[in-house]
Amino acid sequence: MDRSWIHEPNRLSAKFLKGLYNFILFAKASARDGRFACPCRKCVNMHRFSPGVVSSHILENGFSPGYTDWIFHRDPTSQTSDSSYSHQNDDGLREVDAQEQHGVQQFLEDMAVGSDEIENSRSTRVENDWGDSSTIDDDTQPTEAYEYAKRFHDLLEESDEELFSGCRKHSKLSFILELYNKKCMYGWSDKSFEDLLTTMRETLPEGEKLPESSYEVRKLIDALGLDYQTIDACPNDCMLFWKEHIDEPRCLHCNAYRYKEETESSSTSKRNKIRKGVKVLRWFPLIPRLQRLFMCKKTASLMRWHLDERRDDGYLRHPADARAWKDFDSRYADFAKEPRNVRLGLATDGFNPFRSLSSTHSSWPVVVTAYNLPPWLCMKQSSLFLCLLIPGPKSPGANIDIYLEPFIEELIHLWEKGVDTYDAHAKTTFKLHASLLWTINDFPAYSMLSGWRTKKGYGCPCCGFNTWSKWLKHEEFRGPPVRMTGSCIRDLWDSNGSTRDLNGTNINITEGCKKKSIFFRLPYWEYNRVRHNLDVMHIEKNVCDNILDTLLSVRGKTKDNVKARFDMQEMGIRHTLHPFELSTGKYRAAPALFEMSSTEKKQMLRVLKHVKVPDGYSSNISRCVDVKHKKISGLKSHDCHVLLHDLLPVAVRGCLKDRVARALIDLSAYFRELSSKVLKVSRLEEMEVEIGEILARMEMIFPPSFFTIMVHLVVHLVEEAKWNGPVQYRWMYPIERYLMTLKAHVGNKAYPEASIAQWYIANEAITFCSRYFEGVRTRFNKPARNSDDMDLLRTEDSPVxxxxxxxxxxxxxxxxxxxxxxxxxxxxxxxxKEVLPYIEEHKDEIKRKLSSRNRRNNASRLIEIEKVHHSTFVDWFKGRVARLEEMHDPRFTAELKGLARGPNYGVRQFKGYITKGVRYHANCREEERKTQNSGVVVATKTSSLEGEILNYGRIVDMIELNYFERFRVALFKCEWVDVERGRGLKKDAYGYTMVNFSRLIHTGSNIRDEPFVFADQVRPVFYIKDSQEPDWYVALRTKPRDTYELGDELVYQSKNADQSLSVENVGRASEDENWVRNDLHPVVFEYVDPGVAATTSVMSEDEA
Structure with missing residues (x-):
């Protein structure tokens, strides 16, 4: 074993720490009662201590330089090693069998290997500006670095200490870690956790070593994790008090005092009092957290997934498939050579930590994700890093750049210098670099991060100064605007220059930008094509609200009000919709083409009120629908997502004029395709043209006020998908869920940010530890709600x-x-498969018998053969196998005999079943439920029809056949609509599949009927009752959650493949266009004040 580390002057170096750790492991072989001789310079093997104390002594005093033979610690080079000692590998690390070592020991071992890189990141102070650490001699040790190393090596003692005398399964440390893992996973409160500890102490044998309180547990967990730093900020968001300004008492820009409730005179008289900043930024350094991804073998190998396992076949399934990733690789070839270099995405948003609408407090976390990870990990909460926690009570606004400075400096360091990082999978050290690909944010945060003014005439950050914000009378005879590049923005700021808009007017950059974003400090940022992503989640929410409020004429929210009509009058367009003043002072106007009567509104809302969706598909949207008052309220972002994609297009069929309905249905199909998990570039290029045509058709239907900036942004989403990949990696849904988790852990409402920071540190540590737990349920192996891992039916020799x-x-x-x-x-x-040859044999036998009896045409003979085959095959097959057994035919097998005998007549019946991540229910179970899980679709081949057809049905029963304990099979009994003769299936005018359950293909009562299918053959579908034809239902297919199409089954952009875009030819608009619904009464507006919403009512026939 290498002993050169004992002469290492820097006792916090990787070499010394790794050597010390291996020595402690080796010396345990000589321990008696958990103690062995301490070889530090003071003890010189004269005293015996526990491993933790010995490691602390060696760190403090150094290793005795003359003690190299280790005779007091059973050196295997001087005497035969005991069989209990495990061999060493080439790196000097101890290798142990999995049965011998608990996961916690492996965790500590991995931490020991990577401790130097983590320690460098931890001990580097903010004011050092990423300078190199100085060499540490025997007499001088930085307190912060020493305390961290001491805490780490103290864990050795905890890992060896018995939970109680005689306990062999758990040490004190492993038990506490597993218990705290359950606390985090199941959301136990600190009080309940303390009560549980009290009960355990009373139950366990005397001498147990459980902590007294949750505070002591938290201290132990914190020793395993990474720390964070607090940096005071100016109360007015002008600057951070760090680096060379760390000791400044006042802001250098606004002269604001940085500390709370103190004056300068009182602060001098109370020098020993710890002063608290008015605003405190909490910074969680990113570098050590990225290094930890490579410390664990499991995650270290996954950081290469984008190169080793990703399928590159032209489809977009992951950001690595997209053009932005590939362009970055081609521009920076040296960065791309190392596949472990990390590609990052940044997200931020404000949230109210108090869960109270009366509070306006807004905290702003900055979250980072690593896109090297595979799709099922990279946007999960366990893979998100909280890097900054910007304090409230107000949003930082454009001054968010001030708070981003520590993070940006880390990114610059990671790009220019990199950090030495140990890869536990490859067992090598490499120079880790990282780059930021883009940011994820809603539209207000887009403005804060990018610096673009999103509320003025040039409000579209994609069009930039090419934004055309004037409504044209007819069409726009110009090409699409060119997206402003990062280099263009940088050059304009550097020269304080101007540019020209589409009218040729000179514009100063400050009219479009309020600042030069701090991200331009990154050397590569200006070359990123799409630097800030438009958030599809919030765009869908705004578009859906616009549509619903306008269709339902919601007071104060509809885009078709008297002001909109006056706008059209001022523009001189759509004369038939202009308002006319009545003698009463009110205004009368013709109803627009998209208006609905009261009956039609109720008809549309009834569809949404009575819809039942599958389990886990969405929330109960019907709770938001008020049919009586003709309104929808309380919709969340995901509710709007589901409405816009699937439910609203079904509801408007038959309620709106065909021209309006088609435009909305095509818009829904566009969003649905855009949100697919697998995209095809050629299809995206087609969609880029189609969305322009869809919006043009909508412009000929809805008033100009309908087309807000959020509606305009829809046209840019396809371009961003082409560059950056599927929207699932770039929208705010996972970030919003993460913010909800942070909000749930605000324990002390006086210090919300501090509560979040403390929880995050402990949760981060236990998340990392839980990757090492074996045989313990953690957040990584916890079964999903609809997990089908419990395989209760299959057997090894099952022929099915x-x-x-x-x-x-x-x-x-x-x-x-x-x-x-x-x-x-x-x-x-x-x-x-074993029965297939006998099926053909039976049919051939029937053919021979029928051919000798009659001379029917071929089609009739085939039908007759199928009927006879269905009716007689079971008995024939049983006899055929019996003859094979009698003749000792080599084709005879035990499996054939079991199949021929058939199952027991006694079966298990159940009302619910989970397979392939989908929950299914029998139809009778749904009568009192708000969900629908009985709908199924099966693709089959039939003898009467060539090719594959889709059979739609619903489950009426679920059984399990038992073939006398040889094997068991789960079957669904369904009622199937008639698809062969077309009586029970049709397509409507918009491409939707419709089914009729009063027209079944059979009743299932005849022995020739085939109502059964295997449980794993079906795919989920749900049915929505049609508002026009009561016996007909619209069939919508769904996919289970958390499924990822990686190329094995190629399904792309096809959530509901039945219904796709049906873009019509858009002709040039004309003033002769019919803008009015002539079958409705005119609308009456009461115009009060420009600042007050106008009232809308429908005129009576007499007034009309």
């Missing part, structure tokens, strides 16, 4: 190829009637 699944709810034992028994058993036989 079915996947895993398990029943839910009450299970009953019933006796199957003979008809159902034959139907179910026959379906199993038809889908067994």
């Amino acid at each position: 190829n079915t996947t895993s699944g398990h029943p839910i709810g009450k299970v009953e034992n019933i006796i199957l009637n003979p008809t159902s028994w034959v139907q179910a058993h026959r379906y199993v036989l038809y889908n067994s």
